[in-house]
Each structure stands twice: as C-alpha cells, then as structure tokens.
Amino acid sequence: MTDMPILTAPFMAMPRIGLGTWPMKGRECRAAVESALSLGYRHIDTAEMYGNEDAVGAGIRASGLPREQVFVTTKIWNDKTNGAAIRRAFDDCLERLAMPHVDLLLIHWPSPQLQLEDALKGLAAIRAEGRARAIGVSNFPPRLLQRAIDAGVQLSCLQVENHLFLDQSALRRICRANDMVVTSYSPLAKGASLDASAIGRVAAKHGATKAQVALAWLLAQDGVAMVPKAASPARQRENLGALDVTLDAEDLAALAALPKDRRFVNPGMAPDWVNG
Template sequence: MQMPILEANGMRMPRIGLGTWPMKGAECQSAVESALSLGYRHVDTAEMYGNEDAVGAGIAASGLPRGEVFLTTKIWNDKPNGPAIRRAFDLSLKRLATPYVDLLLIHWPSAELDLDSALDGLAAIRAEGLARSIGVSNFPPKLLQRAIGKGVGLACLQVEFHVMLDQSKLLGICRAAGMGLTAYSPLAKGGNLDQPGLARVAAKHGATPAQLALAWLLAQDGVAMVPKAASPVRQKENLGALALRLDAEDMAAIAALPKDRRFVNPAGLAPDWVGG
C-alpha cells in the first residue's frame, strides 16, 4: 500500500510516521530500523525525548538515503527566543548526525516565549537549509493565529488528536493557512481502544480498533499522525490502516464517540487550550 503524502506550504510529509516518545537507546534505534524496513518514511523525535542520537543511528543503520526519510524534531519550551532555539537546534543536529531536518517545531509554548524572536529564529534556520520546513506544537487557537500572522510560512501544527478529542477549531485554522496538522497520541494512549462503537466498526472491516482510529484520521484532509510503536508487529498493524476505507455509517459511529478526552495535559506546561 503506497504511503499518502500530506502537502502543506512546501512540505511533503508521509501521513503515517513513527512516534518515538518515550523510547530510548537500543529500543528506540531498533524501532526506527524496524519501521523503516517495513516502509515507514517519517520519524518523529524531540530534544526533550532524549533519543535523538538513537533516532539518528536508526536512520543511518537503515541504509536508506537521507532524502527518503522525513525527520521531525522539536525544541523544548525553555528556549524562549531565536538565539536559544538556534543553540539547541545545533545540538539536536549533532545528536541526530544529519545535515538537516525536514520539520523543526517549537515543542510547547511558555509564558516566557518571545513569539516574534522564536519564529524569526525558525525562519533563519530554514533559510540556511538546516530545516526544510518549520512549525509549532501544542499551540492553542489564539496563539496559533498569532504565529500564522507573523507570516514566516509555518507548515505544520503538531497536537494531540484522535477519535475522542475534537480538534476541529485548530484543524480549520491550519487548513485556512495552508498548514498541515500532525496528530500525536493518535490512539489516545490506548484509551480509545475499548470503546464499543469503535470495536463494532473494526469488526465490520475485519480490522483492529487501532487501525480504525488511524483510518479515521486518514479520512481527515490535511492530517498526518505519529503513533508510537516499538514492536514490528504493532508497526505493521498501524500501517494496515492505509487499506481501510470508512463509509458514512462508519464515520457516524465514530462521530458518536466522546470528543472531550484529552490524555496529554501536563500541569504547569499545557496552555489554555480554549482561550490561549
């Protein structure tokens, strides 16, 4: 099954990638190698994950040309401005052992964030060819609109998104700006897999609930996803979502699931998701 591509503001991102949090060391490197051998071409990491070295080693060991792998990393929220982001990014590149990343994101906003300086810093990194595209992660609607208004050509927003969390407002903002949206925790950390409605639709298709959850995201225009999967079996299962086609009845059943379940909302870090 051919991997669909999300195109947004010059970015071409494979729509199913490998999430690597919280894997580290040999486990992480092995997972990256396995995923790439199965056909994944998109790997997501971050400075804070502490696994950029393992991700870089996995990509190198795969034997694939660097240009065939879409690599995302993220700079932690204690770097509030362009110069701090640049210093951290240079270290990320060294750990990843790569000459560039395909997408560079601000990981979380903070109260100290100098948005203009931070975005200028991202744009400067892109201008040097060290990041092919730039974006943000975990920005609520108002802050995202402010960032878009800066006019630096953001390509992507990464946020929690799954069958039990409505992100239509953020998705609408991204679509209007020509941006893509990457869903992290697209399986709601397993919290959606016991929903009877999802299980019924999965049984109809001879698929697993996880595959249905990912297929629902694939049915959303402009959305990619990075499910974490350490084992080849789970990685292959997730790719099975590509073969599923949901009909109107399926979509209605999934629409009836709760849509207010947020599984990543760390105290002291998460923004005001509604008013921020």
C-alpha cells in the same frame, strides 16, 4: 499495503503515517526506527526533550536508506524562549542526529515566557539556511496559533494531540485555511479508550483492529498526518494496515458520536487550550 499517501504544505512533503518515538531511548529506539523503515515507514518523529535523537539518527543510518528518503521531525523544548536560544539548541539537535538538516523543526510547547515573534524569526532563519526544510509549532491552542500565523512567517505544520476522543476541529480549520498540515500525536488515545463498542463494531465490519479504525478515522480527515508510537514490528505493521481501511459514511457517523472531550496529554505547563 496501500502506498503511503503524502501531505504537502509550503516547503514540505510529509508521509501521513510516521513513527512516534517518545518515550523510547537507546537500543530500543534505534531498533524500532530501523524496523519501521524496513516495513515502509518514511517519517520519524523525535524531539530534543525525548533524549533519543542520537538513537533515531543511528537507526536511520543503520537502515541503509538515503537520508533524503526519510522525513525527520524534531522539536525544541519550551525553555528556549527566543530565536537565539532556539538556534543554539537546534545546533545540538543536528549534532545528536548526525544529520546536516531535518525536514521539519517545531517549537515543542509554548510557554508564558515565549517571545513568539523573535522565536519564529529564529525558525525562519534556520529554514533559510537549509538546516530545516520546513518549520512549525506544537501544542499551540487556536488563538496562539493564529497569532503565530499572523506574525508573517510561513509555518508548515502544527503538531497536537488528536484522536477519536478529542475535538480538534478549530485547529484543523485554522491549519486548512493557512496551508498547514496537522500532525496527530497520541493518535490512539493512549489505547485507553479503544474499547468503545462503536469502534469494535466498525473494526469487525472491516476485518480490522480497533487501532486501525482509530487511525483510519484520522486518515479520513483532510490535511491530517499521525505519528503513533510503536516499538515492535508487529505493532508497526498493524498501524500501517490502517491505510487499507476505508471508512464509509455510516462508520464515520458512529465514530463521530463518541465523546470528543478526552485529553490525555495535559501537563501543568500546558497552555489554556480554550482561551490561549
């Protein structure tokens, strides 16, 4: 397997392929984390809302790896609307993870009640204390992301739905201009759309799976990481195999022609993706 590439941003060095853990819990989640780390993953994504931070922490400890060798992201839910609430919630995150720090702390979703500047100051204070090495946001649309950047707190990452069937070029441009990494969740488009014939042709050409092609398409984008969820060792190994798939210009053109307007994560509390 090709060595894991690393993306850097202020305060952060993130392995490009990580393990997404939603909606795994308990024993399944712990086993998946331990398995992934044994296969070479060094990036684990969790969140307060997932209800699995304890299992993630247990899986990392069971792996036997030193804490500093594993990049851990967690996220604070959108009912915490100011810095003080975020700090209190993050104390509980660290307790569940049984860790002194995380590598990246994100606001999980914006809400209309979010006191953006105060929330960002709260994140910055946590970073200054060394309890989160880097900070960022998740599910922010372009205008709100730019507002967060303009608040003057150095953000390292935006996590957002990003895959072959959704155009996130506007967000990528903002992040690239501001030295931020984009972490892609649902990078396999929930698996629902990978039967497109163009994906199959590219996969056959490279002797790869359709999932590997979808992840390789993301790897071809500058500054983009991904956290596909995979419970089984076989699927975890398959996803890592995307590192050995190099798409050429013909492949990228064929994949670029696929629809780019399919969003699979759009709950009722989501922001206005176009004007937000």
